[in-house]
Amino acid sequence: xxxxxxxxxxxxxxxxxxxxxxxITSTNQYQENGTxxxxxxxxxxxxxxxxxxxxxxxxxxVITMAGVGQAVGTEVPREISLxxxxxxxxxxxxxxxxxxxxxLLANPMVHGEFGxxxxxxxxxxxxxGINIGALCIVDKTPRxxxxxxxxxxxxxxxxxxxxxxxxxxxx
Numbered sequence: 001x002x003x004x005x006x007x008x009x010x011x012x013x014x015x016x017x018x019x020x021x022x023x024i025t026s027t028n029q030y031q032e033n034g035t036x037x038x039x040x041x042x043x044x045x046x047x048x049x050x051x052x053x054x055x056x057x058x059x060x061x062v063i064t065m066a067g068v069g070q071a072v073g074t075e076v077p078r079e080i081s082l083x084x085x086x087x088x089x090x091x092x093x094x095x096x097x098x099x100x101x102x103x104l105l106a107n108p109m110v111h112g113e114f115g116x117x118x119x120x121x122x123x124x125x126x127x128x129g130i131n132i133g134a135l136c137i138v139d140k141t142p143r144x145x146x147x148x149x150x151x152x153x154x155x156x157x158x159x160x161x162x163x164x165x166x167x168x169x170x171x
Contacts, residue, residue: 009084013130017087018059021132024164025056035163036066039135039156044068046152049118049137054160055083056124056133069138080108086121087131092150094120097142118143120150122157127165135160 011017036054044052051069055062062081064074078084085103086093095101098110098117109116121136135157 009078009088011088011131017130017132020126020128020130021056021058024126024132033066033163033167036160039160040067043135043137043153043156047120047137047149049139051138053136053138054124054133055081055136057081057083057087057131062133065133076109082107082109082116082119083121083134083136086123086134086136090123090125090129090131092120092122092153093134094118094145094150096144099142115140117141118145120145120153122150122153124157124161124164126161 040052040054044050051067053067053070054065055067056065057078059078061075061078062083064070064072066072067074082093082095082098082104095104096118098104098107098119101110104110108114116138118139118141119136121134123131124133124135125131135153137153
């Protein structure tokens with residue numbers, strides 16, 4: 001995997017994480033789900049951002065299941081997607097001004113044509129605490145992101161995860 005971040009992107013529990021992802025997506029392989037679409041739209045409106053996505057982090061790519069500002073089914077290589085960082089931690093990952101983040105200096109999403117500047121993502125955690133993806137919000141301008149904003153994004157991610165597990169029958 002190419003290094004566009006200054007840290008490894010593979011969590012210690014990667015094989016377990018991929019098994020959990022496959023278990024959850026096996027019955028609903030990236031089909032558009034109304035709940036996911038509504039949560040993404042709600043996140044975009046609440047945070048006043050042009051892009052809000054429900055993404056799953058596969059072995060080699062990050063796939064958009066629902067969103068505003070990006071097509072469903074869009075695949076981005078894992079080594080450049082900031083969602084790859086968001087599954088490494090149980091807390092919200094955010095960058096107020098990504099262009100000034102040392103770990104993102106080589107990232108083409110930030111320093112390339114796309115021009116990402118603000119990014120926040122809450123991991124999608126299974127009931128066993130395994131991070132399989134993220135609910136993320138993106139803007140091309142820097143912005144603030146409070147602790148209350150973080151809690152709201154986490155709560156929205158919990159709604160997505162509850163629906164994923166319900167559809168998959170793993171709750």
